[in-house]
Amino acid sequence: MKDPDSKERSALKQKLKREAAKLGINLTGFANVERWEEYGYTAPEFYPQSIWPWARTVMVMGVQIFLPMLETTPSVVYSELYNTTNRMLDETAYKIANLLNTFGYRAHFFPRDCYGDISVLVKKPEAAFSHVIAGYYAGIGTIGMNHTLITKEYGPRVRMVSVITDAVITPDRIIKSNLCVGCMQCVKNCPVKAFTPSKEGLAADMDKHKCALYHQQLKGEFRYPCGKCTAVCPVGEDRKIYGRSSVTEDGIRHVRSFGSMTGGQFSVS
Numbered sequence: 136m137k138d139p140d141s142k143e144r145s146a147l148k149q150k151l152k153r154e155a156a157k158l159g160i161n162l163t164g165f166a167n168v169e170r171w172e173e174y175g176y177t178a179p180e181f182y183p184q185s186i187w188p189w190a191r192t193v194m195v196m197g198v199q200i201f202l203p204m205l206e207t208t209p210s211v212v213y214s215e216l217y218n219t220t221n222r223m224l225d226e227t228a229y230k231i232a233n234l235l236n237t238f239g240y241r242a243h244f245f246p247r248d249c250y251g252d253i254s255v256l257v258k259k260p261e262a263a264f265s266h267v268i269a270g271y272y273a274g275i276g277t278i279g280m281n282h283t284l285i286t287k288e289y290g291p292r293v294r295m296v297s298v299i300t301d302a303v304i305t306p307d308r309i310i311k312s313n314l315c316v317g318c319m320q321c322v323k324n325c326p327v328k329a330f331t332p333s334k335e336g337l338a339a340d341m342d343k344h345k346c347a348l349y350h351q352q353l354k355g356e357f358r359y360p361c362g363k364c365t366a367v368c369p370v371g372e373d374r375k376i377y378g379r380s381s382v383t384e385d386g387i388r389h390v391r392s393f394g395s396m397t398g399g400q401f402s403v404s
Protein backbone atom coordinates (compact mmCIF):
# COMPACT_ATOMS: atom_id res chain seq x y z
CA MET A 136 0.00 0.00 0.00
CA LYS A 137 1.39 3.38 -1.00
CA ASP A 138 0.90 6.38 1.29
CA PRO A 139 1.20 9.46 -0.90
CA ASP A 140 1.76 12.99 0.33
CA SER A 141 -1.01 15.58 0.04
CA LYS A 142 0.06 16.73 -3.44
CA GLU A 143 -0.11 13.18 -4.75
CA ARG A 144 -3.45 12.61 -2.98
CA SER A 145 -4.90 15.64 -4.66
CA ALA A 146 -3.53 14.67 -8.08
CA LEU A 147 -4.95 11.16 -7.72
CA LYS A 148 -8.32 12.54 -6.65
CA GLN A 149 -8.50 14.87 -9.66
CA LYS A 150 -7.45 12.07 -11.99
CA LEU A 151 -10.17 9.76 -10.66
CA LYS A 152 -12.81 12.49 -10.85
CA ARG A 153 -11.89 13.27 -14.45
CA GLU A 154 -11.91 9.61 -15.40
CA ALA A 155 -15.32 9.08 -13.75
CA ALA A 156 -16.75 12.12 -15.55
CA LYS A 157 -15.42 10.83 -18.87
CA LEU A 158 -17.23 7.56 -18.19
CA GLY A 159 -20.55 9.37 -17.70
CA ILE A 160 -20.65 9.79 -13.92
CA ASN A 161 -22.61 12.86 -12.76
CA LEU A 162 -21.53 13.06 -9.11
CA THR A 163 -18.36 11.88 -7.38
CA GLY A 164 -17.27 12.10 -3.74
CA PHE A 165 -14.61 10.62 -1.47
CA ALA A 166 -14.90 9.47 2.14
CA ASN A 167 -12.18 8.21 4.46
CA VAL A 168 -13.25 4.96 6.14
CA GLU A 169 -12.85 6.50 9.62
CA ARG A 170 -16.16 8.29 8.99
CA TRP A 171 -18.03 5.00 9.40
CA GLU A 172 -16.69 4.77 12.96
CA GLU A 173 -16.97 8.48 13.68
CA TYR A 174 -20.67 8.73 12.75
CA GLY A 175 -21.72 5.17 13.50
CA TYR A 176 -24.84 5.13 11.31
CA THR A 177 -24.28 1.50 10.41
CA ALA A 178 -23.40 -1.49 12.58
CA PRO A 179 -19.62 -2.08 12.89
CA GLU A 180 -19.81 -5.31 10.89
CA PHE A 181 -20.92 -3.21 7.89
CA TYR A 182 -17.99 -0.77 8.00
CA PRO A 183 -15.89 -1.17 4.84
CA GLN A 184 -12.78 -1.64 6.98
CA SER A 185 -14.51 -4.46 8.90
CA ILE A 186 -14.99 -6.34 5.64
CA TRP A 187 -11.66 -5.32 4.06
CA PRO A 188 -9.21 -4.25 6.79
CA TRP A 189 -6.90 -2.56 4.27
CA ALA A 190 -9.63 -0.14 3.10
CA ARG A 191 -8.74 3.55 3.53
CA THR A 192 -11.05 5.42 1.14
CA VAL A 193 -14.46 4.91 -0.42
CA MET A 194 -15.05 6.66 -3.74
CA VAL A 195 -18.76 7.08 -4.39
CA MET A 196 -20.11 7.73 -7.88
CA GLY A 197 -23.64 8.65 -8.87
CA VAL A 198 -25.63 8.90 -12.07
CA GLN A 199 -28.91 10.68 -12.46
CA ILE A 200 -32.30 9.07 -12.98
CA PHE A 201 -34.11 10.95 -15.75
CA LEU A 202 -37.18 12.50 -14.16
CA PRO A 203 -39.67 12.00 -17.05
CA MET A 204 -38.84 8.29 -17.19
CA LEU A 205 -39.10 7.94 -13.41
CA GLU A 206 -42.47 9.69 -13.46
CA THR A 207 -43.93 6.79 -15.45
CA THR A 208 -43.32 4.45 -12.51
CA PRO A 209 -44.33 1.69 -12.08
CA SER A 210 -43.52 0.95 -15.70
CA VAL A 211 -41.27 -1.06 -17.97
CA VAL A 212 -39.74 2.25 -19.07
CA TYR A 213 -38.46 3.03 -15.58
CA SER A 214 -37.54 -0.61 -15.08
CA GLU A 215 -35.22 -0.48 -18.10
CA LEU A 216 -33.72 2.80 -16.92
CA TYR A 217 -33.07 1.31 -13.48
CA ASN A 218 -31.32 -1.70 -15.01
CA THR A 219 -29.30 0.53 -17.33
CA THR A 220 -28.04 2.69 -14.45
CA ASN A 221 -27.10 -0.41 -12.45
CA ARG A 222 -25.11 -1.84 -15.36
CA MET A 223 -23.46 1.48 -16.06
CA LEU A 224 -22.50 2.02 -12.42
CA ASP A 225 -21.06 -1.46 -11.97
CA GLU A 226 -19.10 -1.24 -15.22
CA THR A 227 -17.75 2.20 -14.35
CA ALA A 228 -16.80 1.12 -10.83
CA TYR A 229 -15.01 -1.88 -12.33
CA LYS A 230 -13.02 0.40 -14.63
CA ILE A 231 -12.11 2.83 -11.84
CA ALA A 232 -11.02 0.00 -9.52
CA ASN A 233 -9.01 -1.45 -12.39
CA LEU A 234 -7.35 1.91 -12.95
CA LEU A 235 -6.43 2.14 -9.26
CA ASN A 236 -4.89 -1.33 -9.55
CA THR A 237 -2.70 -0.15 -12.42
CA PHE A 238 -1.46 2.68 -10.15
CA GLY A 239 -0.48 0.03 -7.56
CA TYR A 240 -3.41 0.39 -5.14
CA ARG A 241 -5.76 -2.27 -3.87
CA ALA A 242 -9.24 -1.56 -5.11
CA HIS A 243 -12.52 -3.19 -5.96
CA PHE A 244 -16.14 -2.12 -5.95
CA PHE A 245 -19.25 -2.94 -4.00
CA PRO A 246 -21.82 -3.72 -6.71
CA ARG A 247 -25.25 -2.20 -7.04
CA ASP A 248 -28.25 -4.33 -6.08
CA CYS A 249 -26.29 -7.03 -4.29
CA TYR A 250 -29.08 -9.14 -2.82
CA GLY A 251 -29.65 -11.86 -5.44
CA ASP A 252 -33.41 -11.80 -5.67
CA ILE A 253 -36.25 -9.67 -4.36
CA SER A 254 -37.51 -12.65 -2.30
CA VAL A 255 -34.32 -12.32 -0.22
CA LEU A 256 -35.15 -8.68 0.51
CA VAL A 257 -38.70 -9.61 1.48
CA LYS A 258 -37.31 -12.02 4.08
CA LYS A 259 -34.56 -9.68 5.25
CA PRO A 260 -34.81 -6.13 3.88
CA GLU A 261 -31.26 -5.08 4.74
CA ALA A 262 -28.38 -3.92 2.58
CA ALA A 263 -24.93 -5.42 3.11
CA PHE A 264 -23.41 -2.08 2.16
CA SER A 265 -25.25 1.23 2.01
CA HIS A 266 -24.28 3.40 -0.93
CA VAL A 267 -26.62 6.04 0.55
CA ILE A 268 -24.61 6.27 3.75
CA ALA A 269 -21.38 6.17 1.72
CA GLY A 270 -22.71 9.03 -0.43
CA TYR A 271 -23.44 11.07 2.68
CA TYR A 272 -19.97 10.43 4.11
CA ALA A 273 -18.51 11.37 0.70
CA GLY A 274 -20.24 14.76 0.71
CA ILE A 275 -22.60 14.08 -2.20
CA GLY A 276 -25.88 14.78 -0.37
CA THR A 277 -27.85 14.39 2.85
CA ILE A 278 -30.32 11.73 3.99
CA GLY A 279 -33.95 12.60 3.31
CA MET A 280 -37.22 11.80 5.00
CA ASN A 281 -37.57 8.96 2.46
CA HIS A 282 -34.20 7.43 3.49
CA THR A 283 -32.57 8.23 0.15
CA LEU A 284 -29.62 10.50 -0.54
CA ILE A 285 -30.93 13.96 -1.44
CA THR A 286 -28.60 15.90 -3.71
CA LYS A 287 -28.71 19.54 -4.75
CA GLU A 288 -28.40 18.55 -8.40
CA TYR A 289 -30.91 15.70 -8.74
CA GLY A 290 -32.75 15.50 -5.44
CA PRO A 291 -33.02 11.78 -4.62
CA ARG A 292 -32.97 10.82 -8.32
CA VAL A 293 -29.45 9.44 -8.17
CA ARG A 294 -28.15 5.87 -8.24
CA MET A 295 -24.77 5.20 -6.70
CA VAL A 296 -21.94 2.72 -6.52
CA SER A 297 -18.83 2.63 -4.32
CA VAL A 298 -15.19 1.80 -5.02
CA ILE A 299 -13.18 0.71 -2.00
CA THR A 300 -9.43 1.27 -2.07
CA ASP A 301 -6.34 1.45 0.10
CA ALA A 302 -5.34 4.70 -1.62
CA VAL A 303 -5.33 7.56 0.87
CA ILE A 304 -7.34 10.35 -0.80
CA THR A 305 -8.39 13.65 0.78
CA PRO A 306 -12.07 13.23 1.73
CA ASP A 307 -14.75 15.65 0.56
CA ARG A 308 -16.59 17.75 3.12
CA ILE A 309 -19.81 16.32 4.51
CA ILE A 310 -22.84 18.52 3.74
CA LYS A 311 -24.13 19.74 7.09
CA SER A 312 -27.30 21.59 6.00
CA ASN A 313 -30.15 19.19 5.41
CA LEU A 314 -31.30 19.27 1.77
CA CYS A 315 -34.62 17.57 2.62
CA VAL A 316 -37.25 20.29 3.12
CA GLY A 317 -39.62 18.07 5.09
CA CYS A 318 -42.52 18.57 2.61
CA MET A 319 -43.82 15.00 3.22
CA GLN A 320 -44.58 14.41 -0.48
CA CYS A 321 -42.66 11.13 -0.28
CA VAL A 322 -44.67 10.04 2.76
CA LYS A 323 -48.05 10.98 1.22
CA ASN A 324 -47.36 9.40 -2.18
CA CYS A 325 -46.01 6.02 -1.12
CA PRO A 326 -48.52 3.51 -2.58
CA VAL A 327 -48.17 1.13 0.37
CA LYS A 328 -47.83 3.75 3.12
CA ALA A 329 -44.43 2.48 4.14
CA PHE A 330 -43.45 5.68 5.96
CA THR A 331 -44.53 6.81 9.38
CA PRO A 332 -43.22 10.30 10.13
CA SER A 333 -41.59 10.33 13.51
CA LYS A 334 -42.99 12.64 16.14
CA GLU A 335 -39.64 14.36 16.55
CA GLY A 336 -39.64 15.45 12.89
CA LEU A 337 -36.76 13.12 12.13
CA ALA A 338 -36.37 10.86 9.09
CA ALA A 339 -39.56 8.84 8.78
CA ASP A 340 -39.75 5.35 10.18
CA MET A 341 -39.83 3.03 7.20
CA ASP A 342 -41.55 -0.32 6.95
CA LYS A 343 -38.99 -1.88 4.63
CA HIS A 344 -40.90 -5.15 4.55
CA LYS A 345 -43.97 -3.41 3.05
CA CYS A 346 -41.78 -1.72 0.47
CA ALA A 347 -40.02 -5.00 -0.43
CA LEU A 348 -43.33 -6.87 -0.73
CA TYR A 349 -44.65 -4.26 -3.14
CA HIS A 350 -41.46 -4.56 -5.14
CA GLN A 351 -41.93 -8.31 -5.33
CA GLN A 352 -45.37 -7.74 -6.84
CA LEU A 353 -43.96 -5.21 -9.34
CA LYS A 354 -41.15 -7.57 -10.33
CA GLY A 355 -43.74 -10.19 -11.27
CA GLU A 356 -45.39 -7.55 -13.46
CA PHE A 357 -42.06 -6.59 -15.13
CA ARG A 358 -42.31 -3.02 -13.86
CA TYR A 359 -39.91 -3.06 -10.94
CA PRO A 360 -38.89 -0.98 -8.97
CA CYS A 361 -41.29 1.61 -7.53
CA GLY A 362 -39.33 4.80 -6.72
CA LYS A 363 -42.45 6.94 -6.32
CA CYS A 364 -40.97 8.54 -3.20
CA THR A 365 -38.06 9.83 -5.30
CA ALA A 366 -40.16 10.95 -8.28
CA VAL A 367 -42.26 13.34 -6.20
CA CYS A 368 -39.42 14.95 -4.22
CA PRO A 369 -39.30 18.67 -5.11
CA VAL A 370 -35.58 19.03 -4.40
CA GLY A 371 -33.14 19.02 -7.33
CA GLU A 372 -31.98 21.28 -10.10
CA ASP A 373 -33.01 18.58 -12.60
CA ARG A 374 -36.67 19.52 -12.13
CA LYS A 375 -36.10 22.91 -13.73
CA ILE A 376 -35.00 21.34 -17.02
CA TYR A 377 -38.38 19.66 -17.35
CA GLY A 378 -40.42 22.62 -16.11
CA ARG A 379 -41.48 20.87 -12.91
CA SER A 380 -41.97 22.72 -9.66
CA SER A 381 -38.85 22.65 -7.61
CA VAL A 382 -37.31 23.84 -4.42
CA THR A 383 -34.41 26.05 -5.35
CA GLU A 384 -31.36 26.35 -3.21
CA ASP A 385 -32.59 29.67 -1.84
CA GLY A 386 -35.98 28.23 -1.04
CA ILE A 387 -34.72 25.28 0.90
CA ARG A 388 -35.85 25.45 4.47
CA HIS A 389 -33.17 24.00 6.61
CA VAL A 390 -35.76 22.52 8.90
CA ARG A 391 -33.38 20.18 10.63
CA SER A 392 -29.69 19.73 10.80
CA PHE A 393 -28.59 16.31 9.74
CA GLY A 394 -27.08 15.70 13.14
CA SER A 395 -30.45 16.01 14.82
CA MET A 396 -32.27 13.74 12.41
CA THR A 397 -30.13 10.69 12.74
CA GLY A 398 -29.28 8.76 15.84
CA GLY A 399 -29.93 5.47 14.05
CA GLN A 400 -33.45 6.58 13.09
CA PHE A 401 -33.12 5.76 9.43
CA SER A 402 -32.23 2.68 7.52
CA VAL A 403 -31.22 2.75 3.93
CA SER A 404 -30.24 0.55 1.03
Ligand code: SF4
Nearest residue numbers: 325346361362363364
Ligand atom coordinates in the same frame (compact mmCIF):
# COMPACT_ATOMS: atom_id res chain seq x y z
S1 SF4 B 1 -40.06 2.79 -3.18
FE1 SF4 B 1 -42.30 2.95 -3.39
S2 SF4 B 1 -43.11 1.47 -1.93
FE2 SF4 B 1 -40.99 1.82 -1.37
S3 SF4 B 1 -41.05 3.47 0.14
FE3 SF4 B 1 -40.74 4.45 -1.86
S4 SF4 B 1 -42.80 4.95 -2.56
FE4 SF4 B 1 -43.03 3.46 -0.91
Ligand code: SF4
Nearest residue numbers: 279315318319321368
Ligand atom coordinates in the same frame (compact mmCIF):
# COMPACT_ATOMS: atom_id res chain seq x y z
S1 SF4 C 1 -40.26 14.57 -0.74
FE1 SF4 C 1 -40.01 16.24 0.75
S2 SF4 C 1 -39.89 15.20 2.75
FE2 SF4 C 1 -39.56 13.65 1.17
S3 SF4 C 1 -37.33 13.53 0.95
FE3 SF4 C 1 -38.06 15.01 -0.59
S4 SF4 C 1 -37.93 16.98 0.44
FE4 SF4 C 1 -37.77 15.43 2.02
